[in-house]
Amino acid sequence: AQSVSQHNHHVILSEAASLELGCNYSYGGTVNLFWYVQYPGQHLQLLLKYFSGDPLVKGIKGFEAEFIKSKFSFNLRKPSVQWSDTAEYFCAVGGPWRLTGGGNKLTFGTGTQLKVEL
Amino acid sequence: DTEVTQTPKHLVMGMTNKKSLKCEQHMGHRAMYWYKQKAKKPPELMFVYSYEKLSINESVPSRFSPECPNSSLLNLHLHALQPEDSALYLCASRGPGEENTEAFFGQGTRLTVV
Numbered sequence: 001a002q003s004v005s006q007h008n009h010h011v012i013l014s015e016a017a018s019l020e021l022g023c024n025y026s027y028g029g030t031v032n033l034f035w036y037v038q039y040p041g042q043h044l045q046l047l048l049k050y051f052s053g054d055p056l057v058k059g060i061k062g063f064e065a066e067f068i069k070s071k072f073s074f075n076l077r078k079p080s081v082q083w084s085d086t087a088e089y090f091c092a093v094g095g096p097w098r099l100t101g102g103g104n105k106l107t108f109g110t111g112t113q114l115k116v117e118l
Numbered sequence: 119d120t121e122v123t124q125t126p127k128h129l130v131m132g133m134t135n136k137k138s139l140k141c142e143q144h145m146g147h148r149a150m151y152w153y154k155q156k157a158k159k160p161p162e163l164m165f166v167y168s169y170e171k172l173s174i175n176e177s178v179p180s181r182f183s184p185e186c187p188n189s190s191l192l193n194l195h196l197h198a199l200q201p202e203d204s205a206l207y208l209c210a211s212r213g214p215g216e217e218n219t220e221a222f223f224g225q226g227t228r229l230t231v232v
Binding site for chain 2: 042044
């Protein structure tokens with residue numbers, strides 16, 4: 001069974017501080033990994049994704065994540081956070097379309113509530 | 119157009135009512151999902167449709183009945199719900215892609231059962 005663990009449930013940072021959110025996953029086979037963000041009152045938006053290739057992926061708004069296969073990890077980073085980054089961040093894991101025709105699960109971690117203070 | 123549209127945005131229903139949630143996408147996606155999200159919790163998968171066929175039912179109670187009448191539309195029929203079913207219901211769609219694709223989410227329907 002696939003699963004995702006996010007170790008940091010609540011993170012409070014000052015503006016300009018660096019951010020790293022942990023994500024570990026369990027999945028048997030080729031994996032697709034995602035980070036989604038949910039701003040207050042808004043829908044889930046994709047920050048970045050990893051399918052294959054370069055393990056360091058860059059997303060929107062200055063976020064990046066590194067896939068480390070040996071550690072089953074996909075940690076999210078940002079060098080300098082802004083107040084507007086205050087949101088809930090979810091790591092998610094799923095399988096590739098070509099193997100399942102899309103009929104597979106996209107499983108979310110428990111989320112990390114990030115608060116950035118001015 | 120990269121939108122998944124859900125209607126209604128808010129719904130209040132009694133425990134004896136029957137109502138339906140609607141989800142629509144015009145991205146040519148062939149997998150569609152229903153998720154349930156409680157406050158401060160992650161989305162929990164309920165159903166997955168792939169090419170208009172139900173492929174995953176996460177042991178959801180029968181008072182929730184999904185329907186996928188065509189490749190663009192996904193419904194969730196609700197009947198005899200309980201107050202604990204109050205939550206944000208999210209629809210998502212995905213693929214197909216050459217190799218891999220991500221899921222696009224709608225804004226959700228905020229459901230309150232009274």
